[in-house]
Amino acid sequence: MIREEKFLISRKPFAIDLATVTLEATERDGAYWLKGNCRAVWYRRKDGVTRACIGTLGLWAQWRREKPDLSSPEAMLGNDLDSRYGGDPDGRWDGTGYWGSEIPEVQAQHLAILRPMLANYPAAPDGYDGWWTFQPAR
Template sequence: MKREARFLISRKPFAIDLNTLTATQSGSTGRFILDGHANALWFRRRKGVTVACIGTLHLWAHYLTERVDLDDPHAILSADLDGRYGGDCQGRWDGTGYWGAENPDVQEQHLAILRLMLAKYPALPPGYDGWWTYQAPS
């Protein structure tokens, strides 16, 4: 992933809660596998409408040539991660409707974050690090 200085929705960036980032690695000389997860927030466009999303990112790479410092969240995120699947959305708010969890308590937690996030678009949400993208530098 690459950390970008400014927000561009077309680059499909993620804001990541570094406190939730976990990763493990295995492998031998010249070929290392990294597997991890982190909670994340992101904006996307659906049918011409900007939506705020909450969910998790699966952080993985199967062909790293060097070990990654697992004590450094930025080192993990800066590794050559495979992001072909993007984030696993668990809740989405478009300003009028919510899609996601059926549990009312989880809905309330999601909406507390997503409403504020959409209202302050495109500001980086408090407590999150970003903006991180899987896309190659332009």
């Protein structure tokens, strides 16, 4: 992943809870396979409506010849990872409606993050490090 200073929704960036980053490396025949995940929030736009999303971001890589750096969350994210399918949302807020969990406590937790996130677009909420993207550097 690449850490970017400037937010551009077109680059599909994620703000990540660094305390939740996990990544394990398995070495086979001189190649490394990486697998992990983290909690993340992100913005997406559909039909002209901006949505704030919260969920899990899968992290993985295959056939890496160089030994991965697993020394810190930032180092783990700095490996050449893939997540071409994006995040797996657990909740989404578009300013008028919520989509996600049917458990009232979980809805309240999500909305406590998503409502102010959307109101302060494009800021990353407190506790999340933004912005990270899987897209190639420009």
